[in-house]
Amino acid sequence: MKLAIYGYGNLGRGVECAAHHAADVELVGVFTRRAPETLKTLTGVPVYSVNDILDFKDKIDVLVICGGSATDLPEMTPALAEHFNVLDSFDTHAAIPTHFAKVDKAAAASGHIALISAGWDPGMFSLNRLYASAILPDGQDYTFWGRGVSQGHSDAIRRIDGVLDARQYTVPIPEAMAAVRAGENPTLTTGEKHKRECYVVAKEGADLCRIENEIKTMPNYFADYDTTVNFISMEELMRDHRGIPHGGNVIRTGVTGMNGEHKHVIEYSLKLDSNPEFTASVLVAFARAINKMHSRGDAGCKTVFDVAPADLSPLSPEELRAHML
Amino acid sequence: MKLAIYGYGNLGRGVECAAHHAADVELVGVFTRRAPETLKTLTGVPVYSVNDILDFKDKIDVLVICGGSATDLPEMTPALAEHFNVLDSFDTHAAIPTHFAKVDKAAAASGHIALISAGWDPGMFSLNRLYASAILPDGQDYTFWGRGVSQGHSDAIRRIDGVLDARQYTVPIPEAMAAVRAGENPTLTTGEKHKRECYVVAKEGADLCRIENEIKTMPNYFADYDTTVNFISMEELMRDHRGIPHGGNVIRTGVTGMNGEHKHVIEYSLKLDSNPEFTASVLVAFARAINKMHSRGDAGCKTVFDVAPADLSPLSPEELRAHML
Numbered sequence: 001m002k003l004a005i006y007g008y009g010n011l012g013r014g015v016e017c018a019a020h021h022a023a024d025v026e027l028v029g030v031f032t033r034r035a036p037e038t039l040k041t042l043t044g045v046p047v048y049s050v051n052d053i054l055d056f057k058d059k060i061d062v063l064v065i066c067g068g069s070a071t072d073l074p075e076m077t078p079a080l081a082e083h084f085n086v087l088d089s090f091d092t093h094a095a096i097p098t099h100f101a102k103v104d105k106a107a108a109a110s111g112h113i114a115l116i117s118a119g120w121d122p123g124m125f126s127l128n129r130l131y132a133s134a135i136l137p138d139g140q141d142y143t144f145w146g147r148g149v150s151q152g153h154s155d156a157i158r159r160i161d162g163v164l165d166a167r168q169y170t171v172p173i174p175e176a177m178a179a180v181r182a183g184e185n186p187t188l189t190t191g192e193k194h195k196r197e198c199y200v201v202a203k204e205g206a207d208l209c210r211i212e213n214e215i216k217t218m219p220n221y222f223a224d225y226d227t228t229v230n231f232i233s234m235e236e237l238m239r240d241h242r243g244i245p246h247g248g249n250v251i252r253t254g255v256t257g258m259n260g261e262h263k264h265v266i267e268y269s270l271k272l273d274s275n276p277e278f279t280a281s282v283l284v285a286f287a288r289a290i291n292k293m294h295s296r297g298d299a300g301c302k303t304v305f306d307v308a309p310a311d312l313s314p315l316s317p318e319e320l321r322a323h324m325l
Numbered sequence: 326m327k328l329a330i331y332g333y334g335n336l337g338r339g340v341e342c343a344a345h346h347a348a349d350v351e352l353v354g355v356f357t358r359r360a361p362e363t364l365k366t367l368t369g370v371p372v373y374s375v376n377d378i379l380d381f382k383d384k385i386d387v388l389v390i391c392g393g394s395a396t397d398l399p400e401m402t403p404a405l406a407e408h409f410n411v412l413d414s415f416d417t418h419a420a421i422p423t424h425f426a427k428v429d430k431a432a433a434a435s436g437h438i439a440l441i442s443a444g445w446d447p448g449m450f451s452l453n454r455l456y457a458s459a460i461l462p463d464g465q466d467y468t469f470w471g472r473g474v475s476q477g478h479s480d481a482i483r484r485i486d487g488v489l490d491a492r493q494y495t496v497p498i499p500e501a502m503a504a505v506r507a508g509e510n511p512t513l514t515t516g517e518k519h520k521r522e523c524y525v526v527a528k529e530g531a532d533l534c535r536i537e538n539e540i541k542t543m544p545n546y547f548a549d550y551d552t553t554v555n556f557i558s559m560e561e562l563m564r565d566h567r568g569i570p571h572g573g574n575v576i577r578t579g580v581t582g583m584n585g586e587h588k589h590v591i592e593y594s595l596k597l598d599s600n601p602e603f604t605a606s607v608l609v610a611f612a613r614a615i616n617k618m619h620s621r622g623d624a625g626c627k628t629v630f631d632v633a634p635a636d637l638s639p640l641s642p643e644e645l646r647a648h649m650l
Binding site: 014017018020021022042043093096097100117122124126127128129130131133134135136137138256257258262263264265266267268269270271272273274277278280281282285288303304305306307308309310312313314317318320321322324325 | 339342343345346347367368418421422425442447449451452453454455456458459460461462463581582583587588589590591592593594595596597598599602603605606607610613628629630631632633634635637638639642643645646647649650
């Protein structure tokens with residue numbers, strides 16, 4: 001399978017690593033909006049300008065679009081689906097139906113496949129919500145995120161006057177998880193499921209009280225949460241908070257039997273050292289799947305819900321049945 | 326969807342309950358090898374003899390075969406796939422390729438769909454092994470079973486002279502699970518992952534030492550395990566060990582990055598009050614899927630690996646994308 005990467009940030013580098021280690025993947029190149037000569041790839045794979053992408057129409061089986069959900073992907077994915085099989089990790093949950101419609105129109109018209117919103121949430125967590133709810137219709141599901149770095153919340157802190165740098169961890173509340181696992185079906189807001197831990201490097205002489213107060217009262221981001229603010233030095237931040245870990249849990253509890261007399265708990269959990277590299281690994285598996293689907297004549301916009309699991313694996317159906325079933 | 330049940334033991338009753346609670350399922354009837362008039366169903370659904378099954382050729386969308394894997398399913402599933410869309414929970418892992426080939430021949434020739442080996446292992450555990458290995462190819466997976474009742478091991482104890490009744494629990498060893506979750510990639514035999522707890526009711530005056538010794542030295546079943554034998558009264562057995570709980574964990578640890586520098590843990594776990602009712606709930610969800618697949622013209626033998634998750638849900642693709650992705 002010939003893969004190419006469109007956009008070279010943390011996610012793009014993750015796709016490069018995953019493709020490099022996959023025996024059935026050949027990485028054609030990285031496409032960037034920057035000047036190609038300014039960019040050095042991890043594996044030495046060639047770098048091209050996005051302006052030259054159409055020269056590669058017949059040289060790429062699947063193009064992995066590694067842009068941001070806010071402004072990049074809503075434009076990029078439909079435009080590129082006119083010429084390539086593409087996939088993205090569009091993660092603005094509320095805007096998925098609109099994004100799907102635009103991408104589907106472009107992909108269906110050109111006979112390509114476009115898979116949107118792959119990754120872990122949306123992605124593997126979505127799959128687990130779907131499987132669990134189909135099996136236990138009489139039940140309820142809960143998604144917990146963390147412990148992990150939220151880029152959006154870290155950025156929000158950095159915009160406060162007097163802040164040099166910051167890292168925000170979303171942390172699931174153990175008591176809330178325990179109540180869910182016990183089948184108590186609690187009603188929980190996001191703030192009742194999670195607390196927020198902030199590690200902040202302040203400018204010398206900055207008013208720490210004011211900064212802490214501005215964080216804790218920030219609407220949407222922190223005001224509704226149990227928020228802890230820790231001021232640390234730049235050295236500590238660099239030493240202890242360099243990684244981009246994340247993860248979380250999808251839990252569904254439900255009942256079966258004539259009168260709902262038997263309880264069941266289905267739980268899926270991820271503990272990730274690197275959020276972008278794991279997301280990238282999911283993208284490469286789904287790239288393999290849409291390449292197979294396209295070679296069977298399928299086209300249009302897809303999500304992880306539309307992909308038969310066997311298509312994700314480099315193993316043959318016979319090998320899968322013999323060794324994994 | 327018109328469903329029927331073929332075989333009415335614990336699993337068949339579980340399918341009856343799950344079908345009864347599913348808004349999109351109509352249960353046509355239960356087919357039994359016993360005299361139909363001797364059998365009373367939980368929901369009052371009619372009971373027919375298996376000899377009359379062909380009278381229902383156009384009245385059933387999917388037939389759920391609830392027989393045993395040892396002798397029933399290898400005969401029943403291929404024979405019934407000639408006339409119906411069918412699914413079974415065939416769970417003899419080593420014999421799956423042979424079973425698949427026989428069923429595929431019958432189903433493909435008649436234009437029906439037959440899905441084999443649905444349930445949780447094989448079934449949901451298999452799916453999680455496949456997804457996790459496709460995402461983290463540089464890794465290793467581990468399956469732990471329990472804490473739960475093993476019917477086969479309980480039966481083996483009951484065959485010992487002097488034993489009135491018995492219940493055997495398979496119990497995962499916490500230290501082994503901890504080593505796996507820590508990414509230590511230990512090499513573990515089934516006996517190093519699990520211990521066996523036995524609750525035994527002995528005949529009055531029976532030689533308890535001999536019984537305990539016969540259990541602990543029984544080849545394959547107990548000899549390679551840390552086995553505990555507890556003698557209890559029939560009252561205690563009936564009071565404390567009536568249920569059929571089970572569950573387990575599928576854990577894959579793997580690495581990403583240029584040099585495998587980032588670790589990840591993917592874990593799927595089940596805690597089930599009723600093993601047969603949960604298995605039945607999985608069967609009903611996959612029955613829905615193969616009914617949709619058949620209506621799109623698909624035929625032949627399938628496994629859970631071949632089913633796009635969206636087909637399991639009664640919700641429309643639009644609803645799934647809007648609410649579960």
